[in-house]
Amino acid sequence: MKLSIFLFFLGSGLIFSQNDSINKLDEIILRGNFSPVMNSGYKVSVLTDSLLNRSYKSLGNLLQEQANFYFKQNGNGMVSSISLRGTAASQTGVYWNGIEINSALNGQTDFNTLQANSFDELEIRKGGGSVLFGNGAIGGAINLKNNVSFQPDARGEVLLGAGSYETYFSQLNGLFSTDRIYIKAGFGLSASENDYPYLGTDLKNDNGSYSNYSVNTTLGYKLNEKNVLTLNASLFDNDRNLSRTLTTESNAALLNTDMRLLVDWEYLGNRFTSSLKAAFLHEDFNYLFNQEITDNTSKGESKRWIGKYDLSYFLNKEMFFRAGLELENSQGSGTSISEVEQTDFSTYLLFHHQPIKEFMYNLSLRGGASSAYNIPFIYSFDAKYLVSQNLALKTGFSSNYRLPTFNDLYWEPGGNPDLKPENSLSGEIGIDYHHKMFSISGTAFVIKSDDLIQWRPVTSDFWQPQNISEASNYGLEIMGFIKQNFGVHFLELKLQYDYTKAMDDETDKQLIYVPKHRASMLLNYFWKQWDFNYNLQYVGEVFTTSSNTQSLDAYWLSDVSFSRRLLKDRMDIGFAINNLFDEKYQSVAFRPMPNRNYLLQINFKI
Amino acid sequence: MKKSNLIYLLSLCLFISSCSDDDPATIEPPKGDFENGYFVTNEGPFQNGSGTLTFVNDDGSVSQNVYKTVNGEDLGNIVNAMYIEGDKAYIVVNNSHKIVVVDRYTMEKITVIEGDEINNPRYFVANNGRGYVSNWGDPFNTSDDFIAVIDLNSNAVVDVVSVGEGPEKMIIEGSNLFVCMQGGYGINNQVFVMDTNQNSIRDFIVVGNVPNSITKDSNGKIWVLCGGSPSWTGSETSGSLYKIDPSNLQDEKFDFLLTEHPGLLNHDNGRIYYNLDGKVYQMNIEDSALPVDALNGLDGIYYSMEVNNGELYGTDAGDFASEGTLKVFSVTSGSQLETIATGIVPGNIVFP
Numbered sequence: 001m002k003l004s005i006f007l008f009f010l011g012s013g014l015i016f017s018q019n020d021s022i023n024k025l026d027e028i029i030l031r032g033n034f035s036p037v038m039n040s041g042y043k044v045s046v047l048t049d050s051l052l053n054r055s056y057k058s059l060g061n062l063l064q065e066q067a068n069f070y071f072k073q074n075g076n077g078m079v080s081s082i083s084l085r086g087t088a089a090s091q092t093g094v095y096w097n098g099i100e101i102n103s104a105l106n107g108q109t110d111f112n113t114l115q116a117n118s119f120d121e122l123e124i125r126k127g128g129g130s131v132l133f134g135n136g137a138i139g140g141a142i143n144l145k146n147n148v149s150f151q152p153d154a155r156g157e158v159l160l161g162a163g164s165y166e167t168y169f170s171q172l173n174g175l176f177s178t179d180r181i182y183i184k185a186g187f188g189l190s191a192s193e194n195d196y197p198y199l200g201t202d203l204k205n206d207n208g209s210y211s212n213y214s215v216n217t218t219l220g221y222k223l224n225e226k227n228v229l230t231l232n233a234s235l236f237d238n239d240r241n242l243s244r245t246l247t248t249e250s251n252a253a254l255l256n257t258d259m260r261l262l263v264d265w266e267y268l269g270n271r272f273t274s275s276l277k278a279a280f281l282h283e284d285f286n287y288l289f290n291q292e293i294t295d296n297t298s299k300g301e302s303k304r305w306i307g308k309y310d311l312s313y314f315l316n317k318e319m320f321f322r323a324g325l326e327l328e329n330s331q332g333s334g335t336s337i338s339e340v341e342q343t344d345f346s347t348y349l350l351f352h353h354q355p356i357k358e359f360m361y362n363l364s365l366r367g368g369a370s371s372a373y374n375i376p377f378i379y380s381f382d383a384k385y386l387v388s389q390n391l392a393l394k395t396g397f398s399s400n401y402r403l404p405t406f407n408d409l410y411w412e413p414g415g416n417p418d419l420k421p422e423n424s425l426s427g428e429i430g431i432d433y434h435h436k437m438f439s440i441s442g443t444a445f446v447i448k449s450d451d452l453i454q455w456r457p458v459t460s461d462f463w464q465p466q467n468i469s470e471a472s473n474y475g476l477e478i479m480g481f482i483k484q485n486f487g488v489h490f491l492e493l494k495l496q497y498d499y500t501k502a503m504d505d506e507t508d509k510q511l512i513y514v515p516k517h518r519a520s521m522l523l524n525y526f527w528k529q530w531d532f533n534y535n536l537q538y539v540g541e542v543f544t545t546s547s548n549t550q551s552l553d554a555y556w557l558s559d560v561s562f563s564r565r566l567l568k569d570r571m572d573i574g575f576a577i578n579n580l581f582d583e584k585y586q587s588v589a590f591r592p593m594p595n596r597n598y599l600l601q602i603n604f605k606i
Numbered sequence: 607m608k609k610s611n612l613i614y615l616l617s618l619c620l621f622i623s624s625c626s627d628d629d630p631a632t633i634e635p636p637k638g639d640f641e642n643g644y645f646v647t648n649e650g651p652f653q654n655g656s657g658t659l660t661f662v663n664d665d666g667s668v669s670q671n672v673y674k675t676v677n678g679e680d681l682g683n684i685v686n687a688m689y690i691e692g693d694k695a696y697i698v699v700n701n702s703h704k705i706v707v708v709d710r711y712t713m714e715k716i717t718v719i720e721g722d723e724i725n726n727p728r729y730f731v732a733n734n735g736r737g738y739v740s741n742w743g744d745p746f747n748t749s750d751d752f753i754a755v756i757d758l759n760s761n762a763v764v765d766v767v768s769v770g771e772g773p774e775k776m777i778i779e780g781s782n783l784f785v786c787m788q789g790g791y792g793i794n795n796q797v798f799v800m801d802t803n804q805n806s807i808r809d810f811i812v813v814g815n816v817p818n819s820i821t822k823d824s825n826g827k828i829w830v831l832c833g834g835s836p837s838w839t840g841s842e843t844s845g846s847l848y849k850i851d852p853s854n855l856q857d858e859k860f861d862f863l864l865t866e867h868p869g870l871l872n873h874d875n876g877r878i879y880y881n882l883d884g885k886v887y888q889m890n891i892e893d894s895a896l897p898v899d900a901l902n903g904l905d906g907i908y909y910s911m912e913v914n915n916g917e918l919y920g921t922d923a924g925d926f927a928s929e930g931t932l933k934v935f936s937v938t939s940g941s942q943l944e945t946i947a948t949g950i951v952p953g954n955i956v957f958p
Contacts, residue, residue, distance in 0.1 A: 074654075247656050247683040248701045289746055296746030413838030457926065459867075459907060462836060512927065544651070545950065547928035589654045590683075 024320070028312050029268050032098045032275065033132045034123040034143050038322065038350060040360045041382025041396035042129070043430060043441065047122040049147075055561075055574065055601060056161055056169040056190060059122075059144070060111030065535050065559070067124055068479075068496035068520045071111060072513050073587040075243035076594045077194055077210045079254075080111040084126060084139030085445060086473040086502025086514040088452075091402050091422075093129070093137030096144045097232055097262055099279045102136055104302035104330050105337075107405040113238050113256060114144065115188055117159075117171055118216045121145040126477070127445065128426030130400035131348055131366045131380040134326060138400045138424050138447065146232050148182040148220030161601030163576075165594070167192035169601075182220030182230075189213045198246065198592040199584035205243050205592070207250045212238040226269060232262045241291070245590040251292065256285040277308040300334030302406060322350040326368075332406040340410045342372040344403070358386040372409060376401050376421055394430040394443075399423070408453050408465045416465050424449035438482040447473040470505035490526040495519075509548045513588070515540035517554070529565045534558070544589045555585035561599075572603040637693075638711030640672065645956040646921065646932055647688045647697070648949025650681075657685025657699065658949035659713070662932075668946055673697070673706075676713040681706060688956045691732035691758065695956075698727045698739065705730060705739060707761060710958070716761075723754050723763040732758060733778040736802065740773035742790050753785065753798075755805055765805045769798050777820045777828065779852045782808065784828050786817040793839065797830055797848075799855060809855055814846035819871035823878065823891045828852055831871035831880055834862070847871075847880070847896065860896045874913040874937075881911055886918065888937070903940020906933065912955040913937060921952035 027035045036044045047066055060080040063069040072089075073080040081089035090107030093100060102109050116122075126140035133141045159171040169190035176183045191211035197204045219231040237257045244250040262279040284301040288294065310324040324347065331341045346368025354360035361383035368375035382396035404419040430443035451467035458464050476499045483492040497519040502511040510516065517540030525532040537557045544550045558581055563574035576599040585593050643663040650657035658681060661669045673681045682702030689696045695710040704720035705727060726742035735758050743750030748771040755765035772790030776783060781803050787796040787810075795815045799808040814832030821829050827849050834845040845862035862868060868882040878889045884907045885900035908920035909930065918935040930952040934943045 245654055245683065247680055249703075290744055293744060293746060296744075413836075457907075457923070462838065544654075545928040546925050549929060589651070590656070591654060 025268065025273055025312070025314070028322075029266060029273050029275075031123065032143075032310065033322075033324075034098075034125055034141070037352060037360070038132060038362055039125055039129070039382065040352075040362055040384040041394045041428075041430070042125055042127050043394070043432070043443065045124045047124070049120040052116045052119055052122065053157075053159075053173075055117075055576070055599075056159060056171055056188065057116045058112045059114035059116045062116040063111070063122075063124075063142075064537065065520065065522065068498055068518060068537075070498075070515055070518050070539065071587070073112070073591075073593070075205060075208060075588075075591045076196065077112055077192065077208065077240065078243050078591075081108055082111060082139075083514055085447060085475060086471075086500040086511060087139035087447065087449075090405070091136055091138035091424075091449075093133045093135065093141040094144070095133065095141065096234070096260055097146060097264070098143065098275075098277065099260075099262055099281070099306055099308070100134060100136070101144075101258075101260065101281060103283055103405070104281075104304055104332060105283070105285075105300050105334075105406050107136065107402070107408075110256075113212075113236055113258060115190075115212075115214050115236070117188065118186065118214055118234065118236075119144045120147040126443070127396055127428050128380070128398040128400040128424065128447065130402075131364045131378055131398060132350065134346060134366070136402045138402060138422075138426065138449070146184070146216070146218040148177075148184075148218060148228070148230050150177060150179050150182060150220070150222050152179060153177045156606035158604045158606075159601060160603075161599060163192075163599035164597035165192055165194050165196050167194070167599070177220075180222045182218065184216075184218045186216045187213070188215075196594040196597065199582065199595050201246065201592075203244070203246065205594075207241045207252070208243040210238065210240040212236065212240075226267055228266045228268075230262075230264045230266070232260070232264075234258075234260045243591060246592065247590055251290045253288040253291045254285060255288070256283070258283050272311060272313040274309070274311045277306070279306040279308070280304070281306070298335045300332070300337060302330060302332045304328060304330040318354045320352050322352070324348050330406075332410065336412050337406055337410045337415075338412065340406060342370060344368065344370040344372070344375065346375060360384055370403075372417070373404060373419065373421055375403070376423060390434050392432045392434075394432070395428065397425075397427040399425050404453060404465070411465075413462065414455070414464045419453060419465060420451055420467050422449060422452050422467070437484060438480070440480045441478070443477045445473075445475055445477070447471075449473070471502060471511060472505055473500065473502040475500040488527060492524045494522040496521075504546065507546065509546060510543055512544055512546055513542050515542045515554075517541075529569075531561075531563045531565075533561045535560075539585075539587075550589075552586050552589055555583050556581075557583055557585065570605050574601045574603070575599070576601075636711075638709065638713070639669075640713050641711045644958065645688060645695075646946075646948045646952045647685045647954040647956060648930070649684050649686065649700075649951035649953045651927065651950055652684065652701075655950070656680035656682060657951075659685070659688070659697070660932075660946075660948045660952070661713075662946055670947070670949060672713050673708070673715075677708075677715045679715075685953070686727070687729045687954050689730040689732060689737075690956060690958045691737070694758075696730045696732070696737060698730050700727060703727065705737075705756075719756060719761050719763070721763070723752075723766055725750075725752075727754075728773065729775050731776045731778050731783070733802065735759060736764075738776060738778070738783055738800075738802075740776055740785060742772060745791055748790075748792065751790070753783070753800060755802075767800060767805055767807070770794060770796060770810070773798065774818070775820050777822050778802070779822055779826060779828060782852050784820060784830075784850075784852075786820050786830060788816055788818055793835055795832070797828075797850070811848075811850065811855055811857065813848050813857075814859075815843045816867075818869050819880075821871050821873040821878070823873045824876050825891060826852065827891065829871060829873065829878055829891075831868055833867045833869050834864075836867055837865070845882075847878075849891075862896065870908060870911040872911065872913040875916065877913075879911075879913045879918070879937075881906075881908055886911075901937065901940060903942070904935050904937070909952060910954050912957070914955075914957050917943065919955045921948060921955065923951045923953075926951055 084092045094109040123143040129137040155175045157173040171188040173186040194208040215235045217233045221229045242252040259282040265276045267274045281304040287298040307327045312322040314320040348366035350364035367377045378399040380398035402422040426447040428445035432441040450470040452469040480495045502514040519538040521536040523534040559578045561576035582596040646660040648658045658671045682699035684700035686700040687698040697706040707716045728740045737756035739754040753767045774788035783800040785798040787794040797811040801808045815835045816833040830848040834843040844864045845868045847860040849858040870881040872879040886904040909923040912919045923930045932946040
């Protein structure tokens with residue numbers, strides 16, 4: 001295992017070789033709309049496969065550790081929703097190989113239904129980005145990627161693990177590639193009793209067991225030097241009992257299945273690149289109020305057909321245009337939604353210009369139409385200025401939207417077909433300093449949102465979503481990274497701190513479940529065949545009432561892990577202790593999280 | 607409570623004590639911190655929390671979260687109702703499936719009634735040493751709803767009477783227990799009448815859809831208010847008001863318009879009160895028709911509403927994610943007397 005693979009790359013440049021159009025073209029092919037050149041004023045971070053494959057983790061847990069993200073979890077393994085920059089879960093765009101995968105029903109992604117090692121790379125781009133990414137990218141955007149590479153290779157990998165609370169997991173991966181063909185398939189299984197004790201009580205998480213499996217396949221075919229076809233397929237099936245709370249027993253369960261298919265044809269020319277994507281996404285859930293009564297459940301399903309075409313055209317070395325079209329037909333149905341269907345269309349245009357070596361900027365616009373609502377016209381501007389080889393200044397300003405979901409529009413009773421999309425304006429400035437052995441960056445942001453959709457009681461027993469609330473978010477994000485060699489000892493340290501104010505404009509109170517302070521530290525130490533990692537997380541106090549009268553205590557969480565490579569690096573044995581200091585904490589009120597727990601895993605490579 | 611009432615009450619006490627006995631040594635010591643005043647039960651946040659009790663002292667002071675303050679523990683999830691009988695109070699904790707029995711003066715916990723025969727409890731009433739609990743059972747099973755009968759000496763469930771879907775609010779008149787069969791998550795249209803001597807079914811009176819509140823007037827008549835099926839059900843029905851003679855179970859019916867869905871029925875001093883579309887209506891118990899005009903000054907979409915001694919108490923649950931409020935009005939003048947902070951989702955106002 002190479003040491004560098006643990007690095008958290010600062011994707012967005014400070015890399016000076018990328019001035020010419022060939023490199024920009026390559027980057028656009030590789031990263032699509034997440035490419036740093038099209039996000040000059042923003043920071044695009046990339047988590048690489050070695051990090052994702054290291055252990056069998058939910059995507060949420062990985063992002064918590066690595067990117068200092070904040071998640072609200074209804075107990076370990078239960079529904080986990082993100083809040084980036086203090087925005088709602090539906091205001092973070094989540095993409096799978098460039099295709100938006102937030103649920104059509106509730107607009108969110110449950111980060112415990114995605115397995116980190118199902119992907120080769122994660123691209124993270126904070127800040128308003130609806131122009132490039134579309135619906136919901138207000139707090140930020142996350143892209144889950146499967147890559148193809150046409151270098152002859154054949155590999156197999158088996159991961160086996162076990163942990164506290166009767167937790168077992170395994171992952172099987174196979175890869176075969178030639179200079180024309182790429183085939184990768186993975187199969188993962190995981191199950192846990194998850195019956196951890198609720199610290200300080202006689203209770204335990206006695207209805208918290210889960211089991212899930214995932215299948216992922218990526219096929220690539222290189223037609224010729226300029227044309228590549230890829231196919232991605234993914235299936236995730238999750239069966240969870242839903243945890244009790246401190247005051248209520250539970251006998252509920254949630255079954256959900258996500259199926260995704262994508263065909264992508266990419267063309268790389270001398271002056272332009274294009275990508276034509278066709279995707280089909282299917283989600284369904286079945287909520288059992290009581291596992292013993294299987295005929296009384298709440299079900300929901302959505303099917304989405306998405307066509308997407310992106311084209312980049314280079315006028316010269318300094319300037320290019322990128323344009324895209326997106327067409328989506330989506331259908332929903334379920335216990336509380338009768339058969340509904342809608343069609344959305346949107347298109348965007350971006351202009352990139354690097355008038356001088358030290359300065360580049362992007363201007364972009366997006367508009368669209370829908371059978372269900374009016375899609376607003378939005379715009380964006382961002383720029384980067386290199387003060388020196390080591391120092392970059394960045395800025396971005398954008399308008400953004402989040403579209404109403406099927407539940408908002410059609411839920412019976414209450415769904416409001418007259419809803420408008422949520423609007424927001426966001427701006428940020430950032431500074432990056434980069435040195436051979438360390439880097440430091442800071443970003444200050446502001447988000448002003450209105451027409452936020454909220455379910456409110458119309459009468460005491462009839463609730464309806466309305467475009468009613470307004471919020472102002474602002475904050476600061478600081479990251480420092482340092483690495484150091486001491487002979488055969490290698491150390492790296494990453495520190496992150498986020499300060500977030502997210503105020504309801506009506507009440508002038510902090511929004512619930514948004515910590516003002518969030519910090520993390522990641523320490524990696526490598527020595528010969530040994531790796532040692534220490535992860536410390538701090539989640540500040542979060543309010544649980546909109547009047548800010550009740551809150552959950554802040555908590556510190558420490559996880560440590562060791563691993564050793566054996567048999568010429570063919571085998572890797574790892575041991576982890578999570579919640580080392582047995583911290584008693586809750587992510588959501590009355591829903592305790594696990595005590596100290598242990599995990600052992602073995603990884604074989606063939 | 608209004609200051610004039612307090613003075614009135616104080617003068618009455620002085621009058622009684624001074625009349626009955628001149629010896630100051632016989633003035634009883636206070637029985638507890640919660641002797642003089644009334645309670646608001648707060649459901650608490652639905653999924654992840656505990657309900658609470660607010661106590662409004664006659665001296666004007668307000669105490670929040672009194673159960674936890676006294677007992678050091680959470681009451682449980684969804685505190686739906688509370689009933690005071692003798693020197694005890696019975697707190698119905700819906701989603702934690704229990705009845706918490708406390709000393710009504712000190713709020714100290716005495717015991718908890720729970721088990722298979724307390725399942726999704728909704729309301730509690732008591733009479734003659736017996737308590738009656740309406741239970742939904744599994745809310746998605748329409749045939750497992752029941753009334754649990756509790757011996758208040760042993761705090762044990764001594765009988766269970768099966769009823770139809772969604773028993774809710776109850777009232778006792780003589781030996782009859784009247785139960786609004788509101789319908790739970792669905793819609794029902796009956797009033798169940800139980801003979802409490804035998805714990806047997808006396809009758810199921812068919813009323814309008816969604817009987818949501820019940821009260822008893824000064825003549826001993828039972829009033830039941832039906833909200834009717836709301837429009838979102840796709841088969842909207844009008845609200846209706848029933849006046850039932852408990853001796854022969856004959857009823858008199860008052861119809862609302864199709865789109866009118868009243869709720870929060872109350873009786874105070876010979877008058878009936880209810881809320882319709884955020885307005886409060888009053889009718890005399892002898893009136894032969896529904897009132898046309900709403901009372902002035904009392905408007906509000908209340909989560910719960912009580913009329914007591916000429917004052918109207920209405921709670922506002924706000925956004926259901928923060929503390930609510932209780933407003934107190936004078937019914938006659940329509941003026942607001944005070945606003946009192948409550949816990950989260952104030953669902954019931956309970957006078958001793």
